[in-house]
Amino acid sequence: MKSTEEITSGKFAGTGPSIDVERVRRDFPLLEEKVHGRKLAYLDNAATTQKPRQVIDAMMQFYTSGCSNVHRGVHLLSERATANYESARSRLRRFINARDDREIVFVRGATEAINLVASSFGKAHVKPGDEILITGMEHHSNIVPWQVVCEERGARLRVVPINLAGELLVEEYEKLLNPRTSLVAVTHVSNALGTVNPVRHIVEMAHRNGTPVLIDGAQAVQHLRVDVQALDCDFYAFSGHKMYGPTGIGVLYGKERWLESMPPYQAGGDMITSVTFEKTIYAKLPHKFEAGTPDIAGVIGLGAAVDYLESLGVDRIAEHEHALLEYGTKVLQAVPGVRIIGTAPGKTSVLSFTLEGVHPHDVGTILDQEGIAIRTGHHCAQPVMDFFRIPATARASLALYNTREELDTLAAGLRRVAEVFN
């Protein structure tokens, strides 16, 4: 049994046979695609991962032979759809080791999960003069909702600084915690830098201060095993499409007592027990937060994505990706002019970098011609770019199906970029 810090620091011990990459690649139809006549090297997994056939088939099956609404109707199809939908919820609960299915709320993605907490927790628990504490490495989706709450509630947003390696300054965090801090919102893994934050420690310190913690897990669940009970976090948000599931679906985990204390986020059907014009009684958790017909096919697809990840083993995936990260770091550093941004010792498989004398946008265009898909830009983390005094980076982000060969292709591509520009 690994300790939580071991798990969250990105270091992994061997856990049996490693992933057979050639075999898993065959599960992903898109990886066969050619781009500009070249073999595709898909290295933009932090933006979204490709989907395995198992996920695509599960959704296809729902639409071709199981389509019906959930939580309504007594007919067979509706019963079956409801069972499949709720079964996916249970699998997601097990996936992050939540205590109860009622703590798993389906949302559109991590962004909506954070907005839900910002809005509902904000209404119930944020008072004028309170402080909400975030960090300098957050994605815009874990900054802007809190700015809105602060504006609405007369609270103040405070930011924990980071260092040049891209690590959180934990001692500064501790200093910023105070009796006015009503919530800490922190990313588990930085999307722009790959840094794995010491979230267990962050939660512990916040709780000592009596402050609940929301963790943005959008870049974490697909890379390392997450146990929300071990972390003891109060909220955990993640998206399906970054963990091999469909777009438009995600999960908000919330401790039952917090979710119970919060008003609904949206109102409508499915989130009520009874409605009269005089009084409406809200449904119990999690349905209180799931107004309207949900993305049933998305939930079923996400359930299939969890099954897929579990079948490979998250620890084995992490091991494979960690080896790729080490190899990728080495081959990129060997390219003249490359500077890697984000050099924390505990990292997931994200390689953010700049190439001297060439803007990342130009790097991206030239690599694209070579069939290499990377992300360029500020990665929705403008404050991170400002901190490093760069306008943007190029980012290669690796997934379970990537290979060393693709990293060699990337390094060769970067040498071509230098050729074009010199």
Next chain:
Amino acid sequence: MSDLRELYQEVILDHHKRPRNFHKLEDANRHAEGFNPLCGDKIQLYLRVEDGIVRDAGFEGSGCAISTASASLMTEMLKGKTEAESEALFEKFHDLVTGKSMPDSASLGKLAVFSGVREYPVRVKCAVLAWHTLRAALQGSLERVATE
């Protein structure tokens, strides 16, 4: 590679490495700021316009090769042109990079080197950032221009 040379022509690479008029104009009477939120490109454009004629132009900022070279070549081309001629040039340039039409190269002059951009739709915004900023500067708009 041949396609890439179409986009990254020598003139573009040269203006990227050694942008012309890359400075603030102390005696500017028009100024605008342009921003491409998608990639973070920023430009400050300065103009000195007298009697309806652009007498001098300069810019500062950071951006990719396409946006930097575009701003550099634009400031070169503008000098001596009337405001109306500058506007008309933008129209022609816009048609060129979006592939809407193929304007005669004589009227475009050096700007013809941007013809390769039409094959790269996501890069059109890079090419036109400076020009949108120009329009804002000529119209005296104080709002920051964003190409979104």
